[in-house]
Amino acid sequence: MNKNENDVKNGLFNIGELNLAFKDYFVGESYHNSLVKDPDVNVTVSNVSFEPGSRNNWHIHHNGYQILLVTGGEGWYQEAGKEAKRLHPGDIVVTHDGIKHWHGATKDSWFSHIAITAGTPEWLEPVSDLEYQKLN
Template identity: 70%
Template sequence: MKNEAIKNGVIFPIGEKNDAYAQYFVGQSYLQGLVNDPAVNVGVGNVTFEPGCRNNWHIHHDGYQILLVTGGNGWYQEEGQPAQFLKAGDVVVTHDGVKHWHGATKDSWFTHVAITAGTPEWLAPVSDEIYNNLEA
């Protein structure tokens, strides 16, 4: 899938610049909430990453996160494990308490639906050294 198609929103709208969480990302991301029902205690959002963008290491406490990759190419890595290359159709389940990060490859936009329960603990950014040594 072409970067331009991902940039314009593949399935769901790209949303607004993710300014509320910008401090937890390296690069620019966008967020479109998909479920806005206060009776539902699970967040569901379309997250889009510009090429080279990634979020900081983080942990979900008392919950989990499921990523449904809908476009582009990206990375997912749990602490102590090799990074996993992601493409449209991939599904990632992050269990409670697992330190991890995810984001776009250097040359591709990347988008996923994030289904998230619990409270995130945001940690340090993924270093350029780790990120720049990733190869698909």
């Protein structure tokens, strides 16, 4: 088993299914479990898990925000023009409206977070392998 795989696969929330609906916006494999998707509530809440090396593309949340509650493994979060931050269970990230960012697993660890999201995402370019490989 890979680093933190057991913790992520057997975490507090079910890992969910392979994230096929958003596969075009991720490098590597990820999993998605929708926890709250109520048309009368203007936010979604999901458990998103990443295999080692998996990450989503750069993206922006318009007319909304995203809050990440890290629940397992080790990951990265980066806003455009800033240094990437290494994430561990218990870390919280708040991404404000209009901020270009990405998040995902480290090269050698599984990673999971609860994503609380409002607004409309705009999916952009992938994080390049060269850019990603520079992270320690």
